[in-house]
Amino acid sequence: MKNLFKLIYRYHVVFLFVLLETLSLSMVVTFNNYQRAAFFDSGNFLSGTLFEKFSSFAQIFEFKQVNIKMAEENAVLRSALQEMLLKSNHGTYHSSDSIYLPRIARDSSQKAVYRFTTARVINNSVNQQHNFITINKGRHDGIKPDMGVISNGQVVGLVTNVSENFSTVISLLNSKWKISAKIKRNDYFGSLSWDGKDYRRVQLNEMPYHVPVQNGDTVVTTGYSSSFPEGIIIGTISDFSIGSGSNFYKIEVMLAADFKNLVIVGLIENKQLNEIKHLESLNKYGN
Amino acid sequence: MGISAVKYLLVFVVSVLLQVLFCNNILIARVIAPFIYILFIVLLPFDTPRSLLLFLSLALGLTIDVFTNTPGVHASACLIIGFLRPVILNLITSRETLESVAAPRVKTMGFHWFVTYTIFMVVIHHFFLFFIEAFTFEGFLLTLLRIVLSSVLSIALILLSQYLIFRK
Structure with missing residues (x-):
């Protein structure tokens, strides 16, 4: 017994290393899925606030460029809207924050199925295998997991985790998302x-x-x-x-x-998502 | 003791900020991404107890993980260099030097020694980091290329930081 303690004491650094390393690697494996633990998420309070402050500082230098981009985006949206209004005879524009969608995407009661909001990107990466984007809106602003994220009408990612004021988005540039x-x-x-x-x-x-x-x-x-x-x-x-x-x-x-140059992104909420998910989950019990 | 703890806390914060605000935005030629936050582990005093070194490495790795949404990836890579640092030091330095000099710096240990030491630390760290991140040996050569090229840039940036920021 005494020898055992001696052995443990002598190699305590090795034991400690093996213990901590096992812990870390098990974290890698456990959180392999893109639905991460809330703490390990760049949307948490500490890192979210830091990214927000830094990006608003950095954007002082980007205002001109941002303005040009937003003007372009406006023009594209406006022309798309015109086109859709022309295509649809019964086309009406519902509420100020609802994007107009063709008839096929609407439910029988003719209410808009998708809701559209925008947010600012406060952190983004393209240099890793599993890239995430952090945006400056969260639960407080009505952001929910599984909302689609677009930029300029092009797919960017999917909201994964939401905190009070921030959200993280799994980027299309993440090998774990299909x-x-x-x-x-x-x-x-x-x-x-x-x-x-x-x-x-x-x-x-x-x-x-x-x-x-x-x-x-x-x-x-x-x-x-x-x-x-x-x-x-x-x-x-x-x-x-x-x-x-x-x-x-x-x-x-x-x-x-252009994933290297995301500033403003649009978020799409499917108001019927829960209903669809619930319905689809019923099939799993059948088998 | 108090002053040096504050000083190293500052080194910790600066290393993390340099990484998450500056280096995480660098991507050259689609493969080169530098990781210089291990500066903190590199600069710790020679007489840091080995178990403390492991806990500090874990803390550093987890902090970076929080910012990059990669739970455990940086932590495990940091633990490996935290564990191997004393081995590397014994390999390239005599016992007398380790006892007489306080901490690894260019000024006290010389440029040649510091470069050798940094190369060991960065290459080992990057090797494990990139493979843990990819979590597969598929595309082995590409990952190897990323390791080599990113290491070169990380080493250069760490050396540069010795002249620009961490002069003390």
Whole structure:
């Protein structure tokens, strides 16, 4: 027994190291999923406030650029609105913060299904395998998990965690997130994910051979995920090849949104998300 | 003791701020991302007890993890260099020097020694960091390339910081 204590004392540093290292690695494995523990989240009070302060300081130097970008964004939105109003005969614009959507995205009582708000990006990265974005709005402003995030009408990510005043968004540039996407021209869909190599390119998988694919084809959301309406632009096909020994194409998609330069993002809330999720969860018990 | 604790707390804060506000925004040629926050572990005094060194490494790693949404990744990489630091020091320094000099600095230990020491610390840290982050050996060569190139930049920035910020 005495020898055992001696041994433990002699190697206590090694034991301590093994203990702490096991703890840390188990954290890596446990939080492997993108739904993270609230503390380890750049939206928490300490880091959220720090990022907010720093980004408002840094943005003093970016005002001109931001103004230009927002003016451009306004112009794009305005023309899109015009186009939609023309397309739909029964088109009415509901409330000031509801984005107008075509008939297919509305429920039978003709109320807007999607609600639209904006937020400022206060932290963002593109240089890791699992990138997250922090924004300056939280529960207090009506932000909820699973809201879709867009910039300039292009897909950016999905809200994962929400604190009182901040939220974190899993970026499309995060190899743990997949989103269903389709080729706009012919409606064939696959699953879109990032391989962690190039922050400007993502990969569209599970697209079978018989599908006609062309460089330059636009890739948009399917609407299956219920966080995004159908038809939000993701990017364009920049390269495709036939993988050896596989039945699917390897398709490279050039992202439309500039992830290195996100300032203002739009958030989309599906007001029927809970209902859809509840309904879908019923099927799981059946099996 | 009190003064030196405050001084190293300051080094801790500066290292973390440099990393999360400055270095986390750097990405060159799509693969190079520097991690210089380990400056804190690099600069700790020679006589820091080994168990304290481990706890400080853990605290540093977890702080960075909070800012980058990577629970455990930086913590485990920091623990490895915290554990290996005394081994590295014994490998490249004589016992007499370790007892007579207070802490690793360019001024006291010489440029050549400091570069060797920094290379050891940064390369080991980056090696584990990038592999724990990727959590796979798929794309081994790409990860290796990221490690080598990022290490070069991190080492350069750490050396530069010795002349610009941490002169004391």
